[in-house]
Ligand SMILES: Cc1cc2nc3c(=O)[nH]c(=O)nc-3n(C[C@H](O)[C@H](O)[C@H](O)COP(=O)(O)OP(=O)(O)OC[C@H]3O[C@@H](n4cnc5c(N)ncnc54)[C@H](O)[C@@H]3O)c2cc1C
């Protein structure tokens with residue numbers, strides 16, 4: 122089954138999209154940060170459980186308030202619901218993972234082409250590129266060497 | 267019986283590698299044992315911004331491994347946690363050939379003369395173990411110079427108006443100053459403060475057969491792309507090996523210091539991966555030098571129990587592992603309306619020592635400086651104001667608009683040590699070799715928090731005077747401090763009752779067992795400690811070599 126077809130995954134992607142939204146610069150989904158977040162969640166079972174539970178609450182709230190799933194709401198509606206959860210541990214952890222992936226080196230798979238660094242104005246100044254020297258085994262398809 | 271070696275050094279870090287080089291150059295046979303592995307830029311230079319010695323949320327790049335090396339941390343309220351090396355409270359430095367010096371920021375400070383006589387200058391606050399060093403600045407000055415010349419320091423030789431007398435100038439010119447220093451220099455001048463470019467163990471010009479710094483944007487936490495950062499692994503280790511007298515044994519953990527029936531030290535027992543299998547064996551030597559860093563050195567002495575030494579080696583007076591200290595590091599951030607960010611690493615370009623001593627109403631003080639170039643992920647985790655939401659447009663705007671407009675001022679505070687801040691052995695948890703792990707307990711003395719709070723305010727003033735329109739940071743709170751600047755657990759002194767070694771690092775009651783690393787520091791100065799660790803190693807290593 123296509124992962125994005127699962128309602129909970131769609132909610133997760135929608136929330137990640139609001140954590141670092143696209144504007145004149147790319148947002149988290151544009152840089153593939155969801156891959157980083159998914160990888161982290163799949164290796165941290167306890168955290169993953171609380172995130173999925175939190176996302177389910179968001180969907181319930183979306184249903185009660187707007188009679189729709191979270192992913193189908195407008196950005197303003199989504200932000201309003203997230204604001205109600207922003208103090209929750211699961212949301213703080215998810216926002217932290219999203220930012221980690223988005224602002225880290227591209228080889229962590231959440232910062233495609235180091236575009237977040239271009240946005241903020243960080244220069245790596247390494248001869249080999251943004252990841253530094255990469256042992257072959259660590260390289261993902263599509264990584265700049 | 268012919269002994270295997272003249273001298274065994276445990277730990278190839280800042281101090282141990284220097285000892286090995288000096289003893290080997292004196293013609294003695296040395297075995298240098300290191301639990302970590304050898305690193306190189308080609309194999310280990312990868313910039314993993316989430317797994318490194320500066321941001322270790324998900325692991326380290328310079329050891330130790332996440333699995334098999336736990337510690338137990340006892341909180342002030344008595345609750346206990348088992349922590350892995352990358353988790354909060356572990357107080358890691360590194361485990362690698364060169365240890366922290368492979369990846370450090372290389373700030374190369376001499377302590378000030380009064381740093382060696384804190385008790386004489388300030389008295390000993392009740393409940394603290396604040397004390398004088400058994401030696402003074404003048405005793406160490408020639409060896410500071412050896413460290414600066416032989417490991418390789420770059421700095422402004424005359425800018426620091428509080429420094430003790432020095433002989434030769436730094437062998438290399440200081441790192442260049444740019445926009446951030448210009449802003450902070452203006453603030454310092456407005457407050458009448460003395461400021462100057464801080465010294466670093468970095469080749470600012472080609473030297474010793476290696477290139478100059480290329481100004482990369484990720485200095486602290488990573489190996490150097492141009493091999494310009496001078497650690498012990500690319501300076502003193504090659505010297506040790508070039509003698510032909512020194513054998514380096516990486517990936518080997520010393521599990522005990524061996525003694526005979528009379529209690530005399532005879533060598534060490536180690537565990538090494540040899541031919542794919544884990545082998546334990548004993549090696550003999552005339553002298554053993556323990557340079558495992560302040561936490562692991564104390565652990566190894568405590569682990570080396572015998573009928574003659576039931577509480578561990580050097581511990582007849584219960585001093586081993588006490589007075590654990592590091593540095594409080596009060597930090598402020600300031601927002602400027604213009605771009606104040608420098609692109610050229612390492613990034614530390616301006617400092618003051620005006621507040622190290624002579625501050626009204628507090629004991630001691632500390633140095634203040636700007637910061638290394640912050641990795642974006644580190645900026646995210648440390649530089650955002652507490653009231654800023656961590657999601658949505660406000661967070662993204664702050665990163666986009668703020669990364670080049672925010673500066674930091676921070677600095678290490680001279681700690682007022684407590685005997686209750688302590689390394690002991692845990693009775694329950696063991697490591698991958700089945701050995702009892704380190705148990706960390708206690709906190710610094712409350713006077714440290716008062717001094718740190720004072721320094722936090724000085725950093726705030728400096729930032730505001732430099733034109734920052736908003737200044738923020740987290741006020742210091744009482745806690746245990748050790749970390750990368752860990753020190754003090756085998757303090758040297760004038761008498762066995764209150765210390766573990768004499769002024770040469772020789773463990774009381776033993777003629778052939780030495781400690782040489784930050785464990786020896788009775789107090790840890792208001793500066794990053796490594797040049798002092800190195801200077802002591804030059805001093806004590808020469809003494810050891812002449813006594814073998
Ligand atoms: C990222 C980073 C930045 C830093 N920046 C600075 C800076 O700018 N300025 C500064 O002054 N300091 C800095 N430091 C701190 C500096 O590296 C330490 O103060 C210094 O390395 C401590 O020296 P040491 O000899 O006491 O111990 P270490 O250098 O830690 O050496 C101890 C070695 O012993 C090994 N070992 C321990 N136990 C055993 C055993 N049983 N068997 C075998 N081997 C063992 C360890 O693996 C380690 O390699 C930094 C450190 C880090 C990690």
Ligand code: SF4
Nearest residue numbers: 479480482485490611
């Ligand atoms: S800033 Fe200079 S010394 Fe530091 S790692 Fe980069 S190139 Fe090396």
